[in-house]
Amino acid sequence: MISIEHLSKSFGKNTVLRDVSLELKAANISAILGPNGSGKTTLIKSILGMVIPDQGTISVQGQPIRGKHKYRDQIDYLSQIARFPENLKVRELLRMIQDLRTRKAYPDALIARFELEPFMETRLGHLSGGTRQKVNLVQAFMYDSPIIILDEPTSGLDPVATLRLKELILKEREKGKLILITSHIMSFVEEMAEDIVFLLDGHIHFEGSCDELKEKYHASQLETAIARMMMRTENNPHHEQNIQI
Amino acid sequence: MNKIFKYSFFDLIRSRWTLVYLAFYLLLTFALLTLTPDTSKVVISLMNIILLLVPLIASMFSVIYSYNSREFVELLLAQPIPRRQIFLGQYLGVASSLALSYLLGIGIPFLVFGILGSAQLGHFLTLLLVGLLLSFIFSALAFLIALKHDNKLKGFGLTILVWLFFAVIYDGLFLVAMMWFRDYPLDNFALGASLLNPIDLSRMLILLKLDIAALLGYTGAVFQQFFGSSMGILLSVGCLLLWIGVPVWRIYRISGRRDF
Numbered sequence: 107m108i109s110i111e112h113l114s115k116s117f118g119k120n121t122v123l124r125d126v127s128l129e130l131k132a133a134n135i136s137a138i139l140g141p142n143g144s145g146k147t148t149l150i151k152s153i154l155g156m157v158i159p160d161q162g163t164i165s166v167q168g169q170p171i172r173g174k175h176k177y178r179d180q181i182d183y184l185s186q187i188a189r190f191p192e193n194l195k196v197r198e199l200l201r202m203i204q205d206l207r208t209r210k211a212y213p214d215a216l217i218a219r220f221e222l223e224p225f226m227e228t229r230l231g232h233l234s235g236g237t238r239q240k241v242n243l244v245q246a247f248m249y250d251s252p253i254i255i256l257d258e259p260t261s262g263l264d265p266v267a268t269l270r271l272k273e274l275i276l277k278e279r280e281k282g283k284l285i286l287i288t289s290h291i292m293s294f295v296e297e298m299a300e301d302i303v304f305l306l307d308g309h310i311h312f313e314g315s316c317d318e319l320k321e322k323y324h325a326s327q328l329e330t331a332i333a334r335m336m337m338r339t340e341n342n343p344h345h346e347q348n349i350q351i
Numbered sequence: 352m353n354k355i356f357k358y359s360f361f362d363l364i365r366s367r368w369t370l371v372y373l374a375f376y377l378l379l380t381f382a383l384l385t386l387t388p389d390t391s392k393v394v395i396s397l398m399n400i401i402l403l404l405v406p407l408i409a410s411m412f413s414v415i416y417s418y419n420s421r422e423f424v425e426l427l428l429a430q431p432i433p434r435r436q437i438f439l440g441q442y443l444g445v446a447s448s449l450a451l452s453y454l455l456g457i458g459i460p461f462l463v464f465g466i467l468g469s470a471q472l473g474h475f476l477t478l479l480l481v482g483l484l485l486s487f488i489f490s491a492l493a494f495l496i497a498l499k500h501d502n503k504l505k506g507f508g509l510t511i512l513v514w515l516f517f518a519v520i521y522d523g524l525f526l527v528a529m530m531w532f533r534d535y536p537l538d539n540f541a542l543g544a545s546l547l548n549p550i551d552l553s554r555m556l557i558l559l560k561l562d563i564a565a566l567l568g569y570t571g572a573v574f575q576q577f578f579g580s581s582m583g584i585l586l587s588v589g590c591l592l593l594w595i596g597v598p599v600w601r602i603y604r605i606s607g608r609r610d611f
Contacts (some may be wrong), residue, residue, distance in 0.1 A: 154428065156611040157611065158609075178430070187422045189419075189422035191358070193362045241421070
């Protein structure tokens with residue numbers, strides 16, 4: 107579905123991704139993890155064409171994406187920070203985004219799922235952070251696209267909304283979609299993700315299933331496994347960077 | 352691009368600040384027209400205000416809008432539309448909503464005071480045109496600055512500096528140059544120097560139209576002498592359009608290749 111080959115990217119002197127190669131397949135929930143500044147967001151943005159790689163190629167559904175824009179119709183994206191034009195109403199925003207895409211949208215069930223009906227005529231500037239994130243989720247999930255990319259999907263959500271989101275992700279997974287998640291909430295990742303890609307200093311440090319990772323580091327929980335993996339790298343003189351998750 | 356333009360435009364014409372901007376022009380123009388019966392005096396008074404205010408408001412409004420919509424632009428970038436369309440659409444949306452406020456704020460009072468049948472119609476239309484062009488020019492410059500600089504403070508600072516430079520510093524430098532080199536023939540230099548500043552160009556356009564260019568300074572006299580009024584007006588408008596075209600072209604280029 108998405109194949110990344112030898113991807114490198116620097117911002118000035120700061121190298122963010124070094125020779126990253128990755129194959130992501132359909133009917134799978136993958137999590138991209140890593141400490142702050144490890145290149146997670148840059149990797150996602152490269153897939154979406156927001157960041158233009160220095161080297162390497164990315165193909166979506168077999169087509170190289172460089173300089174193209176139509177392929178984004180295959181991808182639903184939830185951005186990390188939900189900020190919208192303040193004077194638009196929720197209904198107008200959703201209509202606007204639908205207007206920009208050719209794919210048919212199904213917002214109604216999602217509006218009900220996240221209980222947004224009372225806010226449909228409210229201006230986006232007047233919404234709380236959590237409600238804005240729900241609007242963000244609706245706009246991200248309302249198409250039936252084969253690829254869904256979620257950058258910190260749980261931020262600002264209350265437990266009820268988080269539960270609804272988890273159900274929604276699993277439902278979409280059942281349809282055979284590829285779902286790519288980044289999150290700092292390890293329990294969320296452990297519950298949702300089948301595969302883990304762990305980035306460190308712009309390299310892929312671990313790639314495999316959640317269970318493989320736990321087994322490799324003799325941990326019963328994902329959080330422990332990741333902490334152990336990071337502590338080992340910390341002791342390794344090749345990685346002297348301050349790591350925190 | 353049409354869709355992005357449409358939504359930025361509708362987002363902005365409902366913003367409180369656009370309405371304040373409109374109300375300000377309405378009040379100012381009504382007040383001036385009530386105080387003076389002589390329309391060409393009103394045009395000159397308005398010109399002096401507009402030449403400073405339109406560029407200032409257009410650049411500040413655009414730079415603020417541009418930085419505030421950063422995260423939203425990220426959402427738009429993830430949609431299946433070419434990225435250049437997003438930025439050009441936003442620019443046109445902001446500049447058009449500013450231009451509309453200006454058009455209505457100046458236009459309505461003049462219409463109420465019966466400009467249509469008056470001999471001063473040409474002057475009034477020139478004033479309108481200049482304000483519209485300046486809105487588009489300074490909005491484009493501000494968008495360009497915001498696109499080039501991720502650092503908000505730097506972007507704001509540069510935008511104010513650009514305005515200050517064209518509105519105030521440029522004329523000062525111009526005069527100093529005139530003083531220093533007064534023993535040399537300066538006609539062509541003065542001409543060239545005026546073409547490089549959109550605010551000076553706009554002033555020139557109005558003064559040439561009012562046919563009092565020679566009264567208001569050396570450059571005006573030179574302009575009129577060299578080009579005759581109609582040629583001078585054509586040249587000024589052409590240069591003002593270039594002042595829109597070049598920054599827009601830069602926005603187009605940069606938005607195609609930068610990272611977000």
